């Protein structure tokens with residue numbers, strides 16, 4: 173089922189395999205579509221408050237980028253951790269209240285996280301761009317802006333706040349957008365976490381010609397959560413890793429570039445046993461939110477998880 177967009181991405185030819193357009197009276201069919209439709213309007217308002225020229229000036233004054241991919245792949249831990257600063261989610265409601273994003277971020281650093289993911293969406297996750305800005309001033313490790321990116325404007329916004337990496341969700345972006353956004357991310361000195369949930373999405377991202385010039389700046393994120401139904405299944409990682417190995421092994425089967433991209437398993441990771449299972453399947457990096465942020469001491473929970481396998 174493709175994602176319907178209310179308004180087309182500006183200045184970009186919209187490829188039809190992902191988008192269809194929805195009339196203004198239509199109802200969203202699932203949470204991901206609801207988030208996308210809300211985001212379109214939100215970014216429109218943001219653009220009016222901070223025009224592109226002004227945003228570009230803010231980008232020029234942003235702190236230098238840190239190497240997100242190296243921090244993960246050169247971690248001393250057998251499985252490196254992106255720890256998520258997440259107050260709430262559509263599937264689980266409020267996860268932590270009161271919520272002090274900077275204290276949580278510092279705690280994660282003390283607990284051995286290699287990178288942090290900061291949810292900036294306000295409506296559905298009770299996050300904020302301000303959290304990202306404050307965390308950038310408080311910690312040294314690389315930061316991922318966890319957003320529903322639909323427009324280049326949002327990538328510049330993430331950089332202006334100090335993000336070192338952004339999330340690109342294949343389910344809500346056309347190939348044209350993915351390629352163009354990847355180019356922009358590289359120009360800004362950032363990295364991209366390209367998120368997939370199905371073999372088809374994996375095949376799509378592996379065929380992007382822009383991967384070649386983005387070498388060293390791209391990670392594949394396998395999301396164990398189906399963002400349309402909220403179902404979480406760690407076997408998604410096992411299945412997609414198998415697909416990935418198959419695609420890499422067969423010349424011309426879809427993987428247009430020869431290098432192996434690091435993989436991050438995301439969502440639904442709660443226990444030492446989950447981590448061990450992922451490690452046995454060959455995973456070397458994970459992204460964990462709920463299991464850590466709900467604990468009284470999130471950093472201690474991170475340390476415990478990292479030393480448990």
Ligand SMILES: O=C(O)c1ccccc1NCC(=O)[C@H](O)[C@H](O)COP(=O)(O)O
Pocket residue numbers: 203256258261262263264395399402438439440441459460461462463
């Ligand atoms: O977390 C959700 O409920 C959710 C719903 C709809 C779209 C995205 C959603 N989550 C974004 C994420 O990818 C997770 O925050 C992240 O992978 C951490 O997951 P978890 O460890 O399960 O908190």
